[in-house]
Amino acid sequence: MSPPSLSALMEAYFVDLRVVNWTEATLERRKNSLGRFVRWLTEREIHTLSEITPEILAAYQRSLLHIGNLRTRKPLQASTRASYVHAVSHWLQWACLGKHIPFNPAAGIELPKAEYRLPASFLSQSEVxxxxxxxxxxxxxxIRDRSVLEILYSSAIRRSELLKLEIQDIDRARRLLHIRQGKGHKDRFVPIGVRALDWLTKYLQDVRPWLLSGGGCKRNWMHPRKFSVSLSEQETQVVILCHNGGAMHPVNLSAMVRQYVRQAGITKKGACHMFRHTAATLMMENGADLRSIQTLLGHASLNTTQIYAHVTLDRLRAVHDAMHPAKPDQANAPSRAD
Incomplete structure (x- = not known):
């Protein structure tokens, strides 16, 4: 009996991950990672897991470094390469436990060392x-777009969380948004400011019913009220709608936010997530503690939130100027050029 194909084992692997309640977003990323590995194996005439050796895995890891992004050919960050290799290692571990292979060839593999990076671009208060x-x-x-920007800035929620937000998730009395099944299958409540809530309320009252009825569709002169989009019951509860009354696509939301950033004359890279970074950064500058920021952002680990501690550099600089014994004596300091 011939061994199962790589694609068959991939499908069985993903079935088992769904059984233990992995999120669809994580499964999609894992599919992309393993898909790249399987294509790399196929190009080298490797068609079964039993043919994979530690030397082959080392060669694949080197290829990630040298080839980089398959579309742009730009180098992959160490964290991205580590995620690709980790996906392969986990798949092989699953295969070993399931007796599909006698041992895990990835057992001794060393992942690329994680890099400490400051948050991506964020905006100053005047810029935002x-x-x-x-x-x-x-x-x-x-009005819809203003509401989107206000919500992103005020609540610091993720793009995916905003797009899944439903009418029932808005608690106007307590100024809270209920984030259901955010990253890692976690629910949480986040506060929303008065100004953002006012814009959201105006959108819900004056704009959303118009979008839901198809008022935002581009009309065909031959069929002026043609509106063929069929909405599910869940879609009709989604807060943020696109022109045709359906749920907005993540790519379109990012493009919309990026358009307003460029329109404001700001060249920093980023869109929806930049508002999340901006909210956390400005709150830290105003004295918020890391635990509060962690709760707001929905981070599982305080280590993830720790990157926002970079904003305390202003305080560190003030302490350094006041306390360091080598602070310059103004009488002996060199004169500065005008």
Missing amino acids: EHVINQPDVSTKIG
């Missing part, structure tokens, strides 16, 4: 206010 004021609120779409 400038961006938020870009939508034309004399139009219905402008």
Whole structure:
């Protein structure tokens, strides 16, 4: 009897991961990672797991370094390479436990060392206010877009969390948003500011019913009220809607936010997640503690939130200037050029 194919073992692997309640987003990333590995094996005429050796895995790891991103050919960050290799290692471990292979060839593999990186681009308070004021609120779409920017900035929720937000998740009385099954299958409540809630309320009252009825669709002159989008019951409860009344796609939401950032004359890279970084950074600058930021962002580990401690550099600089014994004596300091 011939051994099962790589694709068959991949399918069985993902079935088992669903059984133990892995999220679909994580499964999708894992599929991409393993898909790259399987294609790499196939190109080298390797068709079964039993043919994989530690030397082959080492060669694959080197290929990740030298080839990089398959589309852009740009180098992969160490964390990205580590995630690719970890996905392969976990799959092989599963196969070994299931007796598909006699041993795990990835047992001794060393992952690329993690890098400590500061958060991606974030905006100053004046910059973020400038961006938020870009939508034309004399139009219905402008009111929706202003509401989106206000929510992202005020609550610091993830793009995916905003797009899954439903009407029932808004607690106006307590100014809270109920984030259901966020990253890692975790529920949490996040506060939302008064200004953001006011814009959200205006959108829900004046714009969302219009979008839900198809008012935002581009009309065909031959069929002026043609509206063929069929919405599920869940979609009709989603807060943020696109022009045709359906749930907005993540790519379209990012493109919309990025457009307003560019329109404000800001060249920093980023879109929805930049608002999340901005909210956390500005709160830290204003004295918020890491535990509060961790709760707001929904981080499982305080180590993830620790990256926002970089904003305390202003305080560190002040202490350094005041306390360091080598602080300059103004009388002996060299004169500065005008």
